[in-house]
């Protein structure tokens with residue numbers, strides 16, 4: 579190896595009020611899936627999430643929440659998506675990975691408490707979350 583591995587250690591920094599907004603939105607959407615766009619910025623592998631946007635034309639049901647990606651306005655402050663899993667674990671499904679958008683995918687499992695939020699990359703590997 580000539581080059582050192584320069585990959586930054588990835589992490590997600592989630593603002594506390596944004597986390598609380600996510601949790602109440604998921605609770606409101608239950609028993610359907612809720613989906614939101616995450617706003618923020620990425621700095622050297624640290625994805626800072628400080629805002630939420632309700633996606634245009636979203637539709638949801640008990641097993642699928644989504645919207646056509648072509649409807650998403652192009653905005654560099656959109657760092658990913660968050661959606662809820664009313665049933666089962668917070669692991670991304672094949673469909674979730676197929677519809678991956680941005681840098682990070684947050685999944686919240688029922689009952690949508692503080693410890694029910696998980697962050698994943700496009701390969702389905704976990705990314706640690708820090709509440710800021």
Ligand SMILES: [Zn+2]
Pocket residue numbers: 661662663670671674685
């Ligand atoms: Zn899912």
